[in-house]
Each structure stands twice: as structure tokens, then as C-alpha cells.
Amino acid sequence: MKAQGRRVPLGLLIVICLVIIGLIGFLIILIFGEKTWVSTLGYLVAASTIAVGGCVAYRHLRVIQGTERAAVLASLDNCWYGHLADSRSEFLKFKNSLKSPSDSPEYGQEIIAKLKTMREDNPDTYRSLAGMLDFYETLGYFSRVEYILPRDVIQLYGPSINEYDKMFREYILEYQRIEKDPSIYENFIWLTDELKKQYD
Numbered sequence: 364m365k366a367q368g369r370r371v372p373l374g375l376l377i378v379i380c381l382v383i384i385g386l387i388g389f390l391i392i393l394i395f396g397e398k399t400w401v402s403t404l405g406y407l408v409a410a411s412t413i414a415v416g417g418c419v420a421y422r423h424l425r426v427i428q429g430t431e432r433a434a435v436l437a438s439l440d441n442c443w444y445g446h447l448a449d450s451r452s453e454f455l456k457f458k459n460s461l462k463s464p465s466d467s468p469e470y471g472q473e474i475i476a477k478l479k480t481m482r483e484d485n486p487d488t489y490r491s492l493a494g495m496l497d498f499y500e501t502l503g504y505f506s507r508v509e510y511i512l513p514r515d516v517i518q519l520y521g522p523s524i525n526e527y528d529k530m531f532r533e534y535i536l537e538y539q540r541i542e543k544d545p546s547i548y549e550n551f552i553w554l555t556d557e558l559k560k561q562y563d
Contacts, residue, residue: 450494457492458530471533478534496531496551499524503550506557513557521558528555 457477463469481489502520506513517524532555535548 447494447498450491450498453488453492454495454527454530465529474530475534475537478531495523495527496535496548499527499554500548500551503552503554507550507553513554514561516554517558517561521561524555524558527551528558 461470461473463473481492502516505511506516532552535552539545539547
């Protein structure tokens with residue numbers, strides 16, 4: 364069976380061609396520098412090569428950035444369907460255990476009381492339940508520093524973020540006041556605020 368030779372990537376071929384054309388342009392300038400029209404031709408060739416090279420480089424950079432974003436979002440999905448599945452299951456159990464209607468004034472107070480009790484009496488369940496909050500806290504941080512785009516996070520997880528916001532916002536704000544530490548889940552709060560701006 365005949366071995367196939369390795370193909371040179373198209374991007375690399377384009378760059379090589381641009382370098383050669385640029386060199387030809389500069390050689391024209393060096394050799395015929397005294398003749399104005401030839402020198403002008405050399406400058407035009409060199410300038411055009413630089414411009415085209417810049418466009419090609421920009422396009423490749425955008426492709427690389429898009430690939431990196433896709434890789435990050437794929438890894439987030441792996442977390443979502445992997446070890447965070449238990450946390451989402453705990454969330455549903457907790458939500459179903461609430462007796463107050465979600466639109467009543469007692470709803471937030473019942474959540475705060477139950478979470479405080481759970482944190483003290485059943486820390487393992489509390490940690491499992493908070494797993495998704497930690498996940499959204501991390502996503503909020505990555506979005507704030509623009510490592511990933513907030514709109515990507517919101518498009519992928521918007522409904523779920525909204526559910527967690529309804530459930531945990533009052534508790535988090537209360538927890539921040541008690542601990543006198545506004546940094547507790549501050550990136551999650553920021554992310555939920557960004558979500559609300561999108562729908563205002």
C-alpha cells in the first residue's frame with residue numbers, strides 16, 4: 364500500500380506565498396530604487412502583501428478563538444451532565460419539599476430557614492445542593508473577566524440560572540449580611556443580574 368504524503372495546511376501555503384510576494388516587492392524596491400514607477404510598484408506589492416497577510420492572520424485568529432470557546436463550552440456541558448447531575452437532583456428534591464407557594468412572601472423565608480438548618484445538620488446534602496451554585500459562580504467569574512462570553516452562558520444555561528436565582532438569591536444576600544462578606548457568590552449574583560438585563 365502506497366504511503367500518502369503529509370498535506371501542507373492551506374493557511375501555511377498562503378502565508379508562504381505572501382512572504383515570497385512581499386520579498387519580491389522589497390527586492391523590486393532595492394534593485395530599481397532610482398526608477399520612480401518601479402519603486403512605487405514595489406511599495407504597492409509589499410503594502411498589499413502586508414494587508415492581505417493581516418487579514419489572513421485575523422481570520423485564523425478568529426477561527427482559533429472560536430475553537431477555544433467551543434472547547435470550553437463542551438467541557439462545561441460535560442460537567443453539567445457529569446458530576447453536577449447529583450446537584451441538580453438535590454435541587455429538585457429541595458424545591459419539591461417547600462410548602463409555601465413561590466409567589467408568597469413566606470417563600471423566601473422558608474428557603475432561608477431550610478438552608479440554614481441543612482447547612483448545620485446535613486452538610487453533605489448542603490454541599491451537593493450548592494454544587495450548581497459553585498458552578499454558576501465559576502461561570503460568572505469567567506464571564507466577568509471575559510474568558511467566555513456572558514451571552515454564551517446565558518444562552519446555554521439561562522433558564523436554569525433563573526431558577527437558581529429565584530431559589531437562592533435571598534439566602535445568598537442574607538448570608539452575605541451575616542458573614543459581612545459581599546464576595547460570597549458575588550459572581551453568581553452578577554451573572555443573574557446580566558441575565559435580567561437581557562430580558563428587560
